[in-house]
Amino acid sequence: MKTKKLFSPAMYFCLILILYSTKIQAQKTLATLTKSQQVAGFKVASIYLNDANKPMGGRFIHEKTGFTLDLLQIESVPQVFFWVNTFPVSDMGEPHTQEHLLTTKGNKGHALNIRESMSLVTSNAFTNNLYTAYDFYTGAGVTTFYSLFEGYLDALLYPDYTDEDVSREVCNWGVTENTDKTLRIEEKGSVYNEMSTNMNNPYSLMYDTVYKLLYGKGHPMSYNFGGLPSGIRKLNAAEILKFHNDNYYLGNMGAIVSLSENEKLDDVLNKMDEILTRLNASSKQVTRSPKILPRPNPGNKEEIAIVNYPSQNEQQPGTIVLAYPPTVTLSSTEYVLLNNFLNVFAGDATTNLYKLFVNTKTKNKGIDAQAVYVYLDITEGHPVFFELDGVSVENLTKEKGELARQLILTELKKIALLKDHSPEL
Numbered sequence: 001m002k003t004k005k006l007f008s009p010a011m012y013f014c015l016i017l018i019l020y021s022t023k024i025q026a027q028k029t030l031a032t033l034t035k036s037q038q039v040a041g042f043k044v045a046s047i048y049l050n051d052a053n054k055p056m057g058g059r060f061i062h063e064k065t066g067f068t069l070d071l072l073q074i075e076s077v078p079q080v081f082f083w084v085n086t087f088p089v090s091d092m093g094e095p096h097t098q099e100h101l102l103t104t105k106g107n108k109g110h111a112l113n114i115r116e117s118m119s120l121v122t123s124n125a126f127t128n129n130l131y132t133a134y135d136f137y138t139g140a141g142v143t144t145f146y147s148l149f150e151g152y153l154d155a156l157l158y159p160d161y162t163d164e165d166v167s168r169e170v171c172n173w174g175v176t177e178n179t180d181k182t183l184r185i186e187e188k189g190s191v192y193n194e195m196s197t198n199m200n201n202p203y204s205l206m207y208d209t210v211y212k213l214l215y216g217k218g219h220p221m222s223y224n225f226g227g228l229p230s231g232i233r234k235l236n237a238a239e240i241l242k243f244h245n246d247n248y249y250l251g252n253m254g255a256i257v258s259l260s261e262n263e264k265l266d267d268v269l270n271k272m273d274e275i276l277t278r279l280n281a282s283s284k285q286v287t288r289s290p291k292i293l294p295r296p297n298p299g300n301k302e303e304i305a306i307v308n309y310p311s312q313n314e315q316q317p318g319t320i321v322l323a324y325p326p327t328v329t330l331s332s333t334e335y336v337l338l339n340n341f342l343n344v345f346a347g348d349a350t351t352n353l354y355k356l357f358v359n360t361k362t363k364n365k366g367i368d369a370q371a372v373y374v375y376l377d378i379t380e381g382h383p384v385f386f387e388l389d390g391v392s393v394e395n396l397t398k399e400k401g402e403l404a405r406q407l408i409l410t411e412l413k414k415i416a417l418l419k420d421h422s423p424e425l
Contacts, residue, residue: 028266028269029055029265030056030058030073030265031055033055033058035047038063039060039265039269040266040272040273041062041063041064041269041270041273041276042060042061042062042063042069042269042272042273043060043061044058044060045058045059045068046059048070048072056074057070057071057072058070059071060269062250062276064273064276065250065251065277065280066250066251066252066288067251067253067255067276068255069257069272070255070256070257071257071259071265071268072256072257072259073258073261074258076258076260077137077138077139078141078142078145078257078260079135079137079145079258080137080152080257080258081133081134081135081255082133082135082152082153082156082253082254082255083133083256084098084132084133084156084247084248084253085130085247085252085253085290086098086127086130086132086243087220087247087291088220088223089220089223090223090231091224091227091231092227092232092235092239093170093191093195093225093227093228093231093232094227094239094243095127095132095247096132096191096195096225096226096227097166097170097227097235097240097243098127098240098244098247099127100169100170100190100191101161101165101240102134102155102156102244102248103123103125103152103155103156105159105165106160106161107160108151108154108155108158108159108160109155109159111151112148112151112155115147116136119140119144119148121137121138121148122136122137123135123136124136127225127226128225129220129221129225129379130220130221130225130379134152134156136148136152142263145259149255149257149275150275150278150279153275153276153279154279156248156253157248157250157282163237166236166237166240167237168189168190169189169190170189170190170191170232170240171187171188171189171191171192171232171233171235172188172189173185173187174186174187174188187233191227192229192232192233194226195227195228195232198226199228199229202307202318203319205307205309206319206321207321208224208228209305209307210323213298213299213303213305213323214296214298214323214325214326215296216296216297216299217297217299218297219297220293221293221326221379247291249288250279250280251288252288252289252290252291257272293380296325296380296381298325298326304401306396306397314393315392315393316393317370317389317391317392317393318393319387319388319390319391320369320388320395320396320400320401321385321386321387322385322388322404323383323384323385323386324383324384326377326380326381326383328381329381329382335376335382338376338382339376342376342384345374345411345415346372346373347372352411352415353374353386353408353411358372364403364407367388367395367403367404368392369388369389369390369391370389370390370391371388371390372387372388372389373385373386373387373389374386375387386408388404
């Protein structure tokens with residue numbers, strides 16, 4: 001009995017071509033994506049263009065968890081910058097403490113450190129006003145990168161450090177030997193020691209006061225994210241655990257990932273989807289939205305505070321800081337333009353405020369300074385800080401602070417009255 005061929009050789013060859021062609025067309029690239037498109041478990045939020053106006057990255061929101069993935073195609077070793085919204089809730093330093101504990105303590109933290117040393121990894125972590133960041137890069141290739149990416153997220157989401165780790169890292173009592181061999185009891189702990197040193201600084205004390213005035217009582221920006229020594233002493237394991245549970249979840253986190261464009265977009269997103277889905281399966285909580293920063297609630301907008309700082313020299317010069325309240329909304333372009341303007345308005349010897357406060361030939365005789373600086377904050381509301389440094393003791397008064405404010409406002413108004421495209425402007 002003869003058997004029948006279902007396909008002739010020509011038909012079989014055509015079928016292979018059709019399947020192969022279909023596979024090629026299905027491969028996603030940044031250039032083929034559009035906003036709100038769904039791909040590999042993610043929704044496209046933005047496409048990033050390079051200086052040649054070509055796609056070089058994008059923002060993707062993981063649909064199951066809300067995790068934010070900023071993917072960049074850059075020819076470098078694989079690297080990632082994790083961020084977590086960690087709005088402070090007190091002056092006890094809960095955000096800062098998480099940074100010290102999550103990727104270094106407990107079995108998971110120790111295992112992660114060992115893996116790093118075996119995987120050509122360089123890593124870092126820091127805490128900011130509103131977020132905590134953890135980053136690493138590896139020269140061991142993309143497979144190792146994915147493994148460490150999941151390891152880092154696992155340590156951040158599901159730590160296993162102990163109460164003893166907390167005590168040793170945050171604040172505890174220890175015995176120290178004096179030079180004469182006698183013993184003394186003193187406070188110890190990595191977080192406590194770091195912030196005790198940090199707050200033993202006039203600028204830290206000054207800006208801690210300024211932010212409290214600008215944002216109002218109870219606002220996250222009014223708290224010291226690193227922790228005041230007096231607050232760190234009160235922090236306990238239960239409060240640290242609560243802060244972690246309230247903030248460390250995938251919907252409140254994100255990562256900026258840089259991989260070579262040789263790594264196909266579909267493969268990267270599918271791999272990230274697998275990792276995030278696997279990690280989310282360990283969570284008992286439903287998907288939660290990211291933290292939203294409340295509006296600033298400053299008190300008296302013209303309040304002046306004097307911050308005392310002990311010094312061995314009674315004539316030690318000090319600093320006057322003047323700040324605009326965080327009440328403006330700026331686009332990225334407006335932020336760049338304002339920042340550019342401020343840097344030619346206050347700063348080096350060519351700027352307006354340098355001539356007004358520092359230059360001995362042109363400065364106002366009512367106040368003096370050795371340097372003048374300006375800073376535009378990137379956080380919500382974009383407060384602007386003017387800093388007069390090296391001010392003599394006799395000028396560190398409320399009256400001189402008010403004078404400095406009026407002089408700056410007068411100079412700004414003078415510029416505002418200049419005609420567009422005038423030589424002076």
